[in-house]
Amino acid sequence: MSESSDPIALLDSAFRAATAAAFPEIGDADPLITASKQAALGDFQANIAMSLSKRVGKPPRDVAAAIVAKAGAMPDLQRIAEPLTDKSIAGHGFINIRLKGDALASLLASMDTPALGVPAPEVTETIAVDLCGVNLAKQMHVGHLRATIIGDALARVFERLGHKVVRQNHLGDWGLPIAMVTAKIAADAKAGKIDLATLRLDDLDRAYKQAQRECTGDEAGLAAVERFDLGPKARAELEEQVSGAREKLAAAKSTLVKLQAHDPEIYAVWQRIARITVDECVAVCARLHATVRAEDTAGESSYSNELGEIVDDLVNRNIAEESDGALVVRLDGPGDLDDRGQRISEPCIIRKSDGGFLYATTDLAGIRRRVRKFGASRLVYAVDARQSLHFQQVFAAARKAGYADMTGGKVATLRHAGFGMVLGEDGRPFKTRSGENVKLTDLIDEAHQRASAEVNRRSAALPDAERDRIAEAVGVAAIKYADLCNDRMKDYVFSFDRMVAFEGNTGPYLLYAFARIKSILRKAQAEKRIDTGPNAPFRKAPLAIVQPQEKTLALAILRYPGALKSMAEACEPHRLCGFLYDLAGAFSSFYDACPVLSADNEQTMLSRLRLCDLTGRVLYDGLTTLGLPTVERM
């Protein structure tokens, strides 16, 4: 068992022992160690005395005094904490704890490894992360932003903690809407209107929308005309429109049949459309600094020949039943609870009365594949919060069907990491002026452009090509951090104007802190002739934690492993964002108050240089785990 560098863990075990010694009748009790909110009171506090007071029948301050008497005498605690006395007890019975500078130094030193204090997982899991979720023949737009950014960040944190991650881009590439656009493209190609070889996603996007319109007849309008007898002209126009739409729809349905039968001509067109879509999606994700590769794509089409089998299986085992001609899985039984232990009154429909399958059927197949084929013990879905009920139904149905059962008797954890909407500054869903969805490429372009203006102004001396790279990184970091730093479940307001300031709690602020550290290291080498290579001696220099800013920085760094764990457990990237912002803030204060290269003496300089280096590595690691790009200077 390696020594933990987490002060809370050390204090927890010490105070646990002290409490057991002071009150043997209680046995094991959580000492309730937390970081102090106010540095003036201490670094950490133990809140156990208040909670124990009633159980042992003594006033909280007396309980605290008894624990302090035992804890103060423990060698383990004496080594790391300032002496504990009655003065350590404050208020109702809070025990304030202050760590010694040299204890912080040795904790930092033990964390100063390539893993940065992050322990290997007790069990290496395979975790499937559903992310991105694009549709065939459609440009990635702001609706895919969060699914991509959040899903990628979650995938990264699981990987960082040592798990195996399977990314699944659940591509919407099957069904009638897809057949509509495929029919249109196939017809246009046959008529020589378009060239499949040079077709681009923009063309497909337009064709998709047009196909949707062409297949949608104004049946209600026609009915109204007939009912109210609004004249032969209106009637004729509507009849023509409706019959045209009916024709197109019939053509789409026949295309769907051909597609499902892998008709060579139609299937080739469809494959071409899929290729164009996936290539573009991968390219946009790369610009977003999100890892989504072509091989991470798992289209709905890839499940198409499993759906019948799944439905048969559920029917044969009496899990699904008929209801109004459709097949449903009822989920209102005692064992069919959602994540919060609530009963789900709405059944999960797995087959329509016309025999067609639904997205719930596909998602069941997805769960089965992820658990059985990939061996995933955890399934995480970064999908819009509005699909919450859908996922609760599908999860409950999958559990009922045993599709989440793993070999060995355990049941895979199914989790919907839902997220709120991206809003414009008017508080309504973020759209362009004309009401269209904002394309991600346009979003990135604008952030890049706005960042360029700043970079050109502030860093005019850097070469053009580097300035451009920095601007793109700053823009992308701004977009991603703005998205990740809020509570996932809430809607958030997207504002270039606020983002372009690049001040305060923003992605660029974090990048800036990192760039300043890199700058110090460059100067150390260039001007002080200090070796800053991978095995440089300064990386083993004794750390001296003396100034308040050094202490605050040290305490922040030590929280890193816990911050990663917390983000992964809650599937909440904003926890790591908060940590990184605290760390960057602690560094900025340190930077301001504690000269590094011009420190009073050599030891101080080397200690601070090592502190900078460690901070820089934690920042880099954390930013990378969130999926934010970094730059060496800016």
Add this chain to the structure above:
RNA sequence: GCGCCCGUAGCUCAGUUGGAUAGAGCAUCGGAUUUCUAAUCCGAUGGUCGGAGGUUCGAAUCCUCCCGGGCGCGCCA
């Protein structure tokens, strides 16, 4: 009608297992650069934590009810 999510400073948001005087950023005001990048730092102003009850030594946090906003709810995805 039922269900889910949300409501914290002028604005945008944090707030850990229930813990001390509810915190940041932006905005406003005032300071800091002969010294490692001022995209920075230090300080000030700013609060009926939507409301009312309840549980508790202690509630923004847990429970109940109400108000307000958003989103869902059997054959779209």
